[in-house]
Amino acid sequence: MSSVTVSPATVSSVVDLAQQLVRQPSRGGVDAYGPVLGVIEEWLAARSLPHRRLRDGDGETVGLLVEIAGGRPGPWWALDACVDTAPYGDTARWTFPPASGDVRDGWLLGRGAADSKLAAAVFCHIAAGIAPRAHACAGGLAVLLDVDEHTGNFGGARAYLADPAAVRPAGVIIGYPGIDDVVVGGRGLWRATITVHAPSGHSGSSRPVTGAISRAAHLVRLLDAAELPGPDGSGFPLGPKLSVTAFHGGEGFSVTPDRVDINVDVRTTPSFDARSAEALVRRAVAELDTALAVAVPTTVTEVAAWPSFRLREHEQPAAALLSAARQAGLDVRAKTAGPSNIGNLLAGHGIPATAGFGVPYDGLHGIDERASLAELPTVYAVHEQAILSLLDAPRPPR
Structure with missing residues (x-):
């Protein structure tokens, strides 16, 4: 004792x-x-x-x-x-x-x-x-x-x-x-706000419009499907984790919005640090902008990073x-x-x-x-x- x-x-x-x-x-x-x-x-x-x-x-x-x-x-x-x-x-x-x-x-x-x-x-x-x-x-x-x-x-x-x-x-x-x-x-963290753009439009228009919400939803699917490593054998027992924690954009019913903001939280490890987290998110963003191209590219703004x-x-x-x-x-x-x-x-x-x-x-x-x-x-x-x-x-x- x-x-x-x-x-x-x-x-x-x-x-x-x-x-x-x-x-x-x-x-x-x-x-x-x-x-x-x-x-x-x-x-x-x-x-x-x-x-x-x-x-x-x-x-x-x-x-x-x-x-x-x-x-x-x-x-x-x-x-x-x-x-x-x-x-x-x-x-x-x-x-x-x-x-x-x-x-x-x-x-x-x-x-x-x-x-x-x-x-x-x-x-x-x-x-x-x-x-x-x-x-x-x-x-x-x-x-x-x-x-x-x-x-x-x-x-x-x-x-x-x-x-x-x-x-x-x-x-x-x-x-x-x-x-x-x-x-x-x-685990550490890397947090960012991702801003997804698109032309706004009327929801009843005969012209098809892929609005910012649809583009942002596509990005969320890409982020959810991103492959993350497990524990690396260095003695740190956990692997990284990515979560989409907020989704803001649009109002009412008749307009498809021109902007959506997404919050992403990545919990990091010694072998998958803030730079690795940012690179993974930016790869998903690049894939979005290639697959569903618009005039204004998607932006990634870092909010916080801890080791x-x-x-x-x-x-x-x-x-x-x-x-x-x-x-x-x-x-x-x-x-x-x-x-x-x-x-x-x-x-x-x-x-x-x-x-x-x-x-x-x-x-x-x-x-x-x-x-x-x-x-x-x-x-x-x-x-x-x-x-x-x-x-x-x-x-x-x-």
């Missing part, structure tokens, strides 16, 4: 802070972020933890950064948990208010309980436990409590990485939930987290995820990251989101032990 134990008082305090956070609606791109960040800022200030606000290019606060410098030279490590959330969806289908924050039958209820306000509360408490003994640590600990994550913009993380005053971390542990796995890798990433089990911070989990008696596996996450953004900056180790959950991004509290002491102990080992720090007294 882990050498780190967690007192009932600490667990109770973590739950209390998490409840306060859940009760502050903070849907990405919908709610103001000031109230939820204010809860954390007040908590940090009451414990004299060194912290500062992170702002985006428009001057908006997009996160709080706690920085605890050790007393000996060494690398810095970061804990990251977002405190904005997914939307509520159909609130009529929830069996409790989305901003409940209540504890029922051992579960913390409400949007953000799982992703990732409970993790934010855990990380704040870990920082508070380490700060008084920072002189015995090597390097330093940063705790990033960010917003603008569920918009896909990752404003808080980007502000942290762009901040010249912040020490670049040697690795980041991201506080996503799920107790069976430590996510040590993920895939994968850590070996012996690489940090994966090794520390896996070791601490196994010492705590958990049968965890190192997992490479199909969906992308903030670890991909960090990988683009050459910073290794783990994610996806936390408490069990239900309803994440869906109806009746909740997080299990029964495993909270173990999850807390695992993260604390991992950070203590990375900082080469002694066990804090209990």
